[in-house]
Structures are given as structure tokens and as C-alpha cells.
Amino acid sequence: MTALDTPTREAASGPPRTSVLRTELRRGTGPWSGAAVAVTTLVTLYAKAPGWQSRWTDATDMLHIVVGLLLGPLVLAVGCWQGGRDRRNGTRELLGSVPRGPLRRAFLAVAPTALWPVAGYLSAAAVCLLATWPYVDGGRRPFLELVAADAVTLAALGTLGHLVGRLVPWRLTAPLLAVTGYVVFGVAAARTEAAGSWLNPAVEHFYAWDRPVGWFAPAWVVWCAGLALAALLAQAAGTARLRLLALVPLTAAVAAAVPIARLPLDGPWRPDPAAARLVCDGGAPPVCLPAVDRALLPDISAALAPLNERLRGLPGAPTRWVGGPSVGAGETALPSPDLDAVRGELSHPDLYLNSAVQFLFAETCRSEDFSGPEVERLGAIHLAVSEWLAPTPAGYGVPVGPAGQRYLDALRAKSPAAQRDYLARYMAADGCRPEEVPVP
Template identity: 75%
Template sequence: MTATATPPREAVGPPRTSVLRAELRRGAGPWVGAAVAVTILVTMYGKAPDWQSRWTDATDTLHVATGLLAGPLALAAGCWQGGRERRRGTLELLRSVPRGRLRRTLLAVAPSALWPAAGQLLATAVCLLATWPYVGGGRPYLELVAADAVALAALGTLGHLVGLLVPWRLTAPLLAVAGYAGLGIGAYTESAARWLSPAAEHSSPWDEPVWWFAPASAVWTGGLALAALLAYAARPARLRLLALLPLAAAVAAAVPVLRLPDEGPWRPDHEASRPVCDSGTPQVCVPALDRGLLPDISRTLAPLNERLRGLPGAPVRWVGGPNGPGAGETELPDPSLDAVRGRLRNPDLYLNSAVQWLFSETCRSEDFAGPEVERLGEVHLAVSEWLAPTPEGYGVPVGPSTERHLDALRAKSPAAQRDYLARYLAADRCRPEEVPIP
């Protein structure tokens, strides 16, 4: 019997997963992922008071930071990684390896595509975990987070291909500058094409994206990168026609985006703006998105509501959100302007702002005129300071006339103060001569 020789294990090529792991570990890939994560986290940390109380604010800010800052970084890092073998003089050696050009290119591109996306996902997870304890409602748009990860991978891939084709050492920094300018200009153009940019900004907390926008965005950016990759690496030449498939998919995904109306892919989120109210009088109602702030707002408005309770002309409800007040209601100041981590940062200032909203009027210029206007301003400021003094460091100094009105209010008995406030609320503040003097 003839024995069959078994080749030694060393002659068997390593599994593809082992080759991919080795490729991901070499070069600057891990450092690029870390740089992307740090860039996003540092940017988000500096803006934490603006986003840490709402899921929508967190994901919107993450989207802009990813596209506008991490995007150019992924481009430049991919370009540097793509030119690595040419700089080392090992390009011809790699071409002699018994692997197809497409497989070889895919393995080489993997760090440029996967590490920026991994850094972005890590930074996003940290920011969402930092938001979770303080939000009152809504949800993070995880589908947009996934689309942003695809966009970063696509930018890293495109940068890698540029590095393979252009050996100049300054290509990477110049590509980063061009990418920043291109993404910025594309994000702030007035046409619907801005929604094709990975850095397009949207800042309304009362909207949600249409269901198909995130998948279309991922197909758009991923399709362009895959088409460029196949056009470069597919061999023989006839296989380059395969690049037309992802290119066609990208164009097909872009068409509905380009046909969006002025408001873009965003639609009103009725659940986020649904009113949630306390049991006080006057009632305090905030949108469901800010329900976590309701106890704080109710506690802040309690002294003012105590004085308004039962008075004719007092509001029936304080309401917040995008729908505006109805009959007998008064609009609340936007709590997000003063809220940090689910709490009002300056309750006294919020109370003072609520008083200003209570007394605000929309007057025609022909009615709001005459010598009594200055007196009305003095009386208005005195009543506002009496109900909710302006915190130190805000507002304008109180003049002598206003101080006299304020002293007169403070000197009245509680019953007289209540009577005067009822008369002040009932007066037409667009007609200064009808406003009573304390």
C-alpha cells in the first residue's frame, strides 16, 4: 500500500478570520479608532449642558460631531493607511502574495473602514449612557447612529483608495481639509441635497425621522464607497462592471432624499409633544419629552401660582412645547435653555422668565404709543420684580420710579396686594393708560 504524504500544518494558509484580525491589529488602525472616539467625546463633553437632558438633542449633536469632525479624520487616516505600503516600499512584495487583488484590497481597507466606525460606536455608547439617567421621555435614534457608522466606514474606505492612488505625503492632510469644507458646505446648503451629507444638522426636539431615511443614508454612503472599491480592485477588467450595482443602489437611495420637502426627512413626533400635567392650580403642563422636569418646574412656579390662584385673568394652565398656548393658557419658557442633567440650573431665573411670559402682550404699534408707555414699563418691571425678583447678574438696574412702585407694592397688605394683582391682570396692557399704578 502506498502511503499518502500529509502536508505539514505550516503549509496550510491561515484562516481568513486570522488574516483579518492580523490586518486589523497592524498599522495605525487602533489609534485611529481611539482618535475618533476621543474627538467625539471631547466635543460632546464641551456641549454637555445642551444635550444631556434629551435623547433627541444627544443624537442630533452626536450626528453633527461624527460627520463634521470624525468624518475628515477618517478620510485622512484612511488615506495615510492606504499609502503605507507604498511608503515602505513593500507594495510589489504584497502583489506577489497568492491572493486575488480584490481580496487583498478588502483586507487592506478593513482597518481604514472598521476602526473609525468602532470608535464612533464606542463614543456614542458612552454619550447615550451619560444621557440615560436624566431624560424624561423619547428615544435615541439608533438607526441614525448606525447610518453614521456606515458613513464613517465609507469615508475611511474612500480615503484609503485615494492613498493608494496618490503617493504624495501631503495628500492626507489636504484631504482632511477638503473633506471638512465639503461636508460643512454640503450640510448647510439650502437645497434638499444637504440631507445627503453625513453632517446635516437638525435641532428640533419635537421631530422624528421618517422610517426610511437612515437606511437610505446608509445605502447612499456605503454604495458609493463599495462602487469605488470594486472599480479599483476588481480583476479581470470585466468584473469592474460589478461596481455599477452598488453605484445604482446609491443613486436609487439618493433620489427620495433629493425629493424631500423643505422640512427634510423630519416629521412631528406627537408622542414627544404630548402634554403631561401636574395637579396644581394653575396647572403646569410640559411635553412628554420633558416629563422628568415637571416636578422641578412645578416646585419653581409654586410661589407664583399661590398668588395667581383664583384671580380673574390668571392663566388656567402653564403649557410648554411646540403647540403653543390655547385660550386661558400661558406659555412656559423652554426649560431646556436652563436645564442641566434633568434639573433646572437656576430656578429663580426660570421663575422670572415665567413672569415675563405671563405679562407679555402682542400689541399693534398704533395702540402702543403715547406718554404713558414709559410709565407702563416702570410699573411692569415693578410688578415682575415683586412676583419674581431678577437674580443678581441678570436684567437691568431698577430705576427710582420703579423702586417707588415696588416699595408701594411691598407695603400693601396681602389682601390689597391680591386686589391690585387682579386689577393688573384684567387691564389691557396694550393700552398703557388703563394699567393701574400700585
């Protein structure tokens, strides 16, 4: 053996597999797609930080919606563009000339569009979760399994987009695929009552005191990854035997989709007893919130204090203010603090107080003919009393109107004793019988 033989054999053996994957990841739109996914996620969540930065559930839900409505169509389009460019530039034929198996060539080709969006999303999600950490209850944990499932969703969509681009290399296929994905995901997300709605990556969840069932995230991973892998094997396989191999992930995807499609309206979320457990202050009447919102209890108690003072001793006054899912008979429901809570603090106590008054006087009337002049008069009185007890902050709510303003002026002109007497009569009246409600 001569000294010249060694480099010749090394060249013949080809570069290491890691260097081949590294080369593939560096080419094309892959790195740019990862950066676009990270920037889109961070910008979107930064703009809506007050709505998610106080609870793990809200942070996870917001990340999920960003994946379904924004990142999903974006990754589809980027993958489609990359796949179409490979077809237009003849990259497929070039890869077919090297001594690699068809499956290896296929996996290397889709690696940039599958892996870079995942890297960008996980980086942005880590930033968002770290930004949430200081403001949440320490007894709970972030739902990392759902974040990982959303990352698999992006990898699957990138792979499917790449395969569509290979089949249809037309340059306008990518933007059309993005628009189609946005419309399909968005329309399906609005139909939460439809069968199989939770198979859609953009469907939304609302309640902060829930937790996901343990099997959902693994089933979702199998559902998304199985579809993408089946499509990749079916397109890349060069023989009928390899095409039959695609039936394995396809069968697994269908099997995982069945329990997801049969989920109820609340989807995989179930009440978390620890998060929904009521925490009360020592006031009279008590103010109680779910444990997940206990950081807001001092602010909400202070916001309700003036109203409780005016209602004390009157018939129909709240015996206990309760927020969350467990409002019992005889208790008064509190409005959700979602729109007013920012990083564990109540940002608009006056607006929250106004909403609490609306909840206090809310009536559920079953009459089919609940209309006419008496009902209009009742609505004007209701607005006047609510505005008198808790004035609406500027820029919020609806105007009381001319009739409501007359009633409001009459209330303000009364003496304190007459005001209290009228409020007692108003609260004792049946709100579903407009003729019984007294005029100020």
C-alpha cells in the same frame, strides 16, 4: 507522502483568511484611529452632558453632530494618511505580488481605516447610551438604528479617505482633506433650508418629542455604503468588467439619496404622539409638559408657584402653562427646559422663572414702524416689570438700564395693594400700543 510534505503544502496554501484580516487590522494607524474616535466622542459628550443626558433624542442628536463635525473629518484624514503611506511605501505593489484577487486586496487594504473608527465610535456610543438610561422615560427606547447609520457613515468616510490617499499620496493631503471636510459639513449643516440638506452627515435636529421615520436609517446606510463601495470598486478593479460592477452600488446610492434629498425642513423626524402627550399637575393654573419631560414637572411647578400666586385673579393671567409643541389658543407657552435641565432636574429654577416671565409678556407686533421714544420706554418698563416679578440671576440676562432701574425702584417702593393695581393695569394694556402701557 513523507512527513515533510504536510508543512510544505500548508505553507503553499497560505495563512487562513481570518489571520490575514487580523494582520491588516493590526498594522498602520487603524488601532490608533479607533482610540482617537472613542476618546474624541467621550470627551466631547462629557463636556456637554447636561444637554443630552436626559432624553434619548438629545443623546442621539449629540452623537450625530459629533460624527458629522468632528469624527467625519478626523476619519477622512486618518484614512487618507493610511492610503497615502501605502502608496509611498510601495505596499500596493507588494500586495499586488501575492496570489489574491484585486477586490480582496482592496478590501483588506481599507479594512483598518473602515472598521477601527466604527469600533471606537460604537464603544463610545454604548457608554453614552448607558449613561443616559437612568434619566429617561422608560416608555421610549434609544434610536439604535440612527447610531448604526452614523457608524456606517464613519466606515464610508474612512474608505473614501483611504482612496484619496492612494490617488494623492502627498503628505499634506490628509490635513487638507480634514479641513475641507470640516468646512463642507459645517457650512452645509448651517443651510438646513437648502435642497438636499439632509444628505449632509452633520445636519442637526432640535425637538425632543420626535422620532425618526423607519425608512431613513436603511436608506442612509445604502447612500453612504453605496458611494464608498462604488469608489472602491472603480479604483480597485483591474478589468472593465469589474469597473462596470461599480455601477451597481452607485445606482443603489443614488436611489437611496433621492428620498433623503426630498425630505422637508424637519428631515426624517416626525412628532411622536406618546412623547408629545401632555402631562399636567393639579395646580391652579395647571402646568403641563410633554411626556418626555414629565420628570421635570415637579421642579417646574415649584419654580412657577410664586409667579402664579402673584398673578392669580389678574386679567391676562395664564389659564394654563403648556410646554412642547401643542400650545393652544388662550394658553401660555413655557420656555424649553433644555438649558436648565440636568439629568431630569431643573438646575436653575430662578432662571427658568425669569424666562417664563419673558414668555408671558412676549408680544408679536406687526407694525413696520415699531420704534421711537415710546417703544424705548415700553422696553424699559417691560424689563423693570420682569425683573420685579422674577429677578434675573447674577451673570444672566441684560441690565435693566438707567430708565428701567428707575421704574424698578418705583415698583418696589409701592405698597402691596398699589403693586397689584399697577400689575393689573400693565397686563390689561396692549403691548403693541406703547402709549397705552402705564408707567410705574
